[in-house]
Amino acid sequence: MKLKFKTQAYQTAAVQAVVDCFKGQLPASSEAISYRIDPGKAKAKTDSLFSDAGFKNADLVLSDTALLDNIQQVQRAQNLPVSDALAKTKIARVNLDVEMETGTGKTYCYIKTIFELNQQYGWSKFIIVVPSIAIREGVAKSLEITAEHFLQSYQKKARFFIYNSKQLHHLESFSSDAGINVMVINVQAFNATGKDNRRIYEELDDFQSRRPIDVISANRPILILDEPQKMEGGKTLDSLVNFKPLMVLRYSATHKTTHNKIHRLDALDAYNQKLVKKIAVRGIAVKGLAGTAGYLYLQSIEISSKKPPEARVEFEQRLAGGNIKRVVRKLGKGDNLFELSNELDQYRNGFIVSDINANTDTLSFTNGVELTVGDATGDVTEAALRRIQIREAIKAHFDKEQVLFQQGIKVLTLFFIDEVVKYRDYSADDEKGEYARMFEEEYELYLNEMLDLDETPYIKYLRGINVGKTHSGYFSIDKKSKRLADPTVAKRGENAGQSDDVDAYDLILKDKERLLSLNEPVRFIFSHSALREGWDNPNVFVICTLKHSDNTISRRQEVGRGLRLSVNQNGDRMDHPATVHDVNVLTVVASESYKDFVAALQKDISESLSARPRVADKAYFTGKTLYTAEGLVTVSDDQATDIEFYLIQNGYVDRKRSITGKYHQAKKEGALAELPEELLPHAEQVFQLIDSVFSENQLPDIGDDRKPKKNPLNDNFEKQEFKELWARINRKAAYSVDFDSDELVQKAVKELDASLRVTPLQYTIQAGEQTDDVTADVLKRGDGFKISETAIEYNKQSIHSAVKYDLIGKLAEGTQLTRRTVAEILKGVNVAVFAQFKTNPESFISEATRLINEQKATVIIEHLTYDAVEDKFDLDIFTAGQAKQDFSKAGDKLQRHIYDYVVTDSNVERAFVTELDSAIEVVVYAKLPRGFLIPTPVGDYNPDWAISFKEGAVKHIYFVAETKGSMSSMDLREIEKTKIQCARKFFEQMNRRFAPENVQYDVVDSFGKLMEVVR
Structure with missing residues (x-):
């Protein structure tokens, strides 16, 4: 099986943040970056297989002022704290911090950044510095498996190698190759005192009497530090100076020392944007004394x-x-x-x-x-506790596997132990250790219960797996005996408790894709806790640590091994927004109570968010940036006052201006008070700004994995009326869009001429004077000068940017149209409109993309056709995922729904269900499962409700409804409007195809509106 990669908007944003910091830097010519590689003293260069010519990174020509201005623009666009100076260090002049939560593809992002920096500015020499062998091997694996993906995007490959003091020929190629070259090195290779580690600083006979560090530094490499918080010792920082880097890019989920932070995707962002798995816990509380x-x-x-x-x-x-x-x-x-x-x-x-x-x-x-x-x-002995943990891990595994098997998703359970003998005991006749024996006993017991169920493809799958082959150990291997062995472990420093065993990590990484296949019987994995950083398999759904609690390991580190979103048998990520957290739930089997584990995990997450603002007051909101259809808007002093007053007036902040639980509860229920009229056009962006202020109520909800409220299908599911309703809507279809591109060109040209308005670049001029009463305290506060006048000026002249734009390419990428079609559109645009491109290229591209996409959506709807296919939905879409949903807050038991409970997304839906369930006109209804999808050109669409009315009571018996908080199309996002229009087409065309089995579809905001529509 092969993992697939696709372009993700959130990852592109992280890449673009770095690229935009260097706007104005011209791509260097080959003459500017070529140099003569030091031939060395001891050996004539003519004997070398390599040329004298080397290619280094071009110098960074931007001034400090230009760099800081770029960085500040990037920070303002993301509402990050704005730096007042370049964070220069003894290592480099430029130091950028990128914060990304574990499991969101940090490695992928900086590899893509390498390609973008090369494409935009011509830089080609990069060194990825990592704190441990585990991360080093993982990075090398990522470079390997993403090579084809990036080749398709950039039409080039990166040459990469792991630095090895005994294989220095790689440094020759690193220097002489003009393409993208990446060296991966762990800090021990240049800051430890061992003989091999010192070689990087020594003149070596086998390297023409040169010092490897001199050959490396001559390339002026860009340093990428992965997990820099583990490399902040004085010795490491001093050593990094020797690389003479052009700049330093730092990537981590937990920066300890901050520089110029240009991007943030923290634990809260990752969870709320559903970029990582949801966490559940099975805690074990030991009460009383033995x-x-x-x-x-x-x-x-x-x-x-x-x-x-x-x-x-x-x-x-x-x-x-x-x-x-x-x-x-x-x-x-x-x-x-x-x-x-x-x-x-x-x-x-x-x-x-x-x-x-x-x-x-x-x-x-x-x-x-x-x-x-x-x-x-x-x-409760140690052995009893471990047996309970193993049993709970097995049960959690089966619970998940039973649901996910039919979706083609392999479930893996990962056990971490503290010594190999507990898994593989070579002194025993069968060589099984204590935990292996416990596992097989508990597995057999639970498997026998499962095999009593009805014969299904999943049960057949279980029958075909031998218990001895469904678990395996991934440990270090003793080279003499060829037996599993405890790894060597670092005793001190940031990597204390971790192994440096390359072979063990190699095994883990080589088997990464194999373990994802349902044809591979291994589903339960035992590994040494010292190897934990090597495990980042996306399909780890259960983690169980069979060892004493270690205060040096945070709960975030424990769960970090399983946070990546899973993949199916085709290698596709299971990241559909509607179902991502139904599928992706990581269960942690803890050796402490649920309450204690969750409290410690929440504390870890809260502490990691220390850089987030905590106070929602006028001072925070003033000057922040809002993205709108018209472009970027800066929050004025009056608007900031209005936002703060709105929060106070509705009880959404306390006296200290901390966000209250009332705000988050109202937001969750769709019941937030309306914003002041002048803020309404920017409502979505204002609430995003409010949400960026941290409060404890925002922390991810971590459920108790064993306590979901059961929600079985009830007798309503068996009613004849529901069966008839299901028969009418259970249609699958394929769509086609057959339109003449000339029509789209004409509409796009007309819309661009009428609506394309580019915001000129603006700059602020402030005048001030020194205050009369200047004291030491006043100077310390920075109040020695006061601003007397502020003016905003607009530059309406042409901007002859040093950055070359591929305008057609950018628009083709943003609209998913061919370059030829985009070129035809631009040819037809009025000259005066097109001239705005020079005024502000970025704004022109953004606005043109939006307007063309709107016209594209219109044309799609006009020419959209659905054709029925023979395939239909299986009834198991009504049971898939139900077992893992949390119905503890689902309200009272329902009488007309096909389940006892239903989870609603808003107050509108809750009120709708209340009236729907009590209405005498309704026979049966269903919240349509998320597996019921209608394909559209802008993504799959999942309608909300299917309803069967009593015959004769209303005009239509069968109805599919979409509930929205507002009926105004102005309040719906463009993609929602398009999906709804596609759904109307789908039901219209299916009704014609299968008449008289008519099903009415409409959008309503209440039960009253529904009854108006159907009567």
Whole structure:
């Protein structure tokens, strides 16, 4: 299987942030970057296989003022803190920070940045510096597997190698090759004291008496620091100076020292934009002391529509021969553990089940003992705790796999252990360690339960996998014995606890794609905790750490190994916005209580967001940038006052101007108070600005993986009326768009002539004077001068930019049209309109792209045709993903819906459901599952509701509805409007094709509006 890569908007934004910092830098000529490579002293260069000619990075010719101005523009566009100076260091003049959360493709971004910097400015020599062997090997693997992807985009490949002091011939090629060259090096290779590490600074006989560092530095490389917070020791920083870099780009999720930060995609952004997996936890709380009471572990509370709740409990039981064994049984109200244990004394006094509460997930006994799901009490030994963890990991794995198998998604579970002997014990006859034995026992028990279910493709899949082959160990390998071995581990420094075993990481990375295949039986992986950084497989859905808590490892580091979004059997990322967090949920099986683990994880995330603003006041909002259809707009003093007053007036901030929970709850429910009239045109951008202010209420919701409210399909699903409704809407179709490009050209030209208005570049002139009373305190505060006048001037003259624009290419990329069609459009545009390009090229490209896309959407709708295909949706789309949704806040049980509960996205939907469920005209209805998709040229569309009305009560019996908070098309995004128009076409054409099986489709904002439409 091969992983696929595609252009992601959020990654492109990170790349563009770096590129834009160097606007005005001209691409260098070959003469400017060529130089003669030092031939060395000990050996004549004529004997070398390589040419004398070298190609270095061109000097950065922009002035400090120009660079700072570029950086400030990038920062303002993203509403980041604006730097007041270049963050110069002893390493380089330019130091840029890019913050990206783990799992969002940080490595991909800086590789793409390499290609963009080469394309825009001609820079070709790059060194990626990493803090550990694990990251080094991962970066090399990323360069390898993205090569074809970037070749398609840039028509060139990057030559890369890992620095090795014994293979210095690579440095010759690095210097002499004119193309993109990337060296990957770990800090130990140049700042450690070992013999091999010192070679980079020594004149070497086998390198023509040259010092490798001199040959490297002659290229004026651009340094890319991956995880720079792990490379901030004085010795490392001093060593980096020797590379004489042109600039330093730092990429991390957790910068400790900040420079000029030009991009931020933090943990909150990544979660809210659904770029990483959602996190769930199965915690295990140990209560009481060993030996003080009978052993008990409450695994789960199980509910059913046919019988009262039952508790799945592990307890001790006396066997016929007198031995004692721990067993798992389902208990009901009134069950007596003394009897069930065959009269073990520890259960004699009052261990009779008095209550099983499915709402609070608690089990109570008549003696007052109460357990919550995940609680273990009594004689809980180390071995007992690990067995519970292994069991829970297996159960979590099966729960996910059963849902995801039909979508072609392989589920992997990753166990981290602290020593190999616990997995592979070579002194045992079968060589199985304690954890391997536990795993196979628990796996067999749970598998047998699964195999009792109805025969399905998934059950057949399980039957075909041998338990011994479904788990495997990924460890270091002893070179003499060829046996698994504990890796060597760094004892000090930032990489304490990590291994430097290249072979182990090589194995992990080589098997990355193989493990993603459903044909590969390995689904459960045991690995040494010291190798954890090597694991970044996208399909790790369960992580279980079978070792004592380590205070040096944050909870964010633990979950980081499984945050990447998963891929299916075709290598496609499962990142559809509507379903991404239904599919991508990472379960962490913790050796502590759910409450403690979540508290520690939330604390880690909160601390990582320390750079975020915390106060939503006028001072924060003033001067911030809003993206609008007209271009960039700066928040004025009056507008900032209005925003702050709006927040105060509605109770959305407290006295300290911290965002309150009331704001976030109202936003989640779609019930935010309306903004002042003058801010309404920019409502979306204003709320984005408010959301950028951090509050604890924004932290990701981390669920307890064992406590979802069950939401089974009910009897309404079996009603004849629903079956008839489903038969009418269960249509799949393929669309085609057949239009003459001349028509689009004409419409686009007309719209550009009428609407294209480019904002001239502006600059601010401020005049000020020194204050009369200047004291030391005044100077310290920076108040020695006061501004007396501010004026904004517009430059309406032509800008002869040093940056060469491929105008046709940029518009073709933004509109997905051919270069030929774009050229025809531009030829037809009025000369005066086209002349605006020179005034502000970026604004011209942005506006022209938007206007052409709008006309393209219009033409698409006019010429869109749907043709029915034989394929239909399977009924399992109604069950896929249901088990993992959180229905704890879904409200009361419903009477006319096909499920007992429904999760609504807003107050509008909640009110709609309330009236729909109580309406006597309605027989049955369904919130259409996210697997029910109508294809459109602008992305798949998922309607909201399917409704069956009583015959005769209303005009139409069968109805598909889309609920929107506003009926005004002005309030809908362009893509939403287009999808809705496509859906109308779909149902119109399906109705004609399958008449008289008519289904009406419309958009409504309330039940009352729905009844108006159907009567």
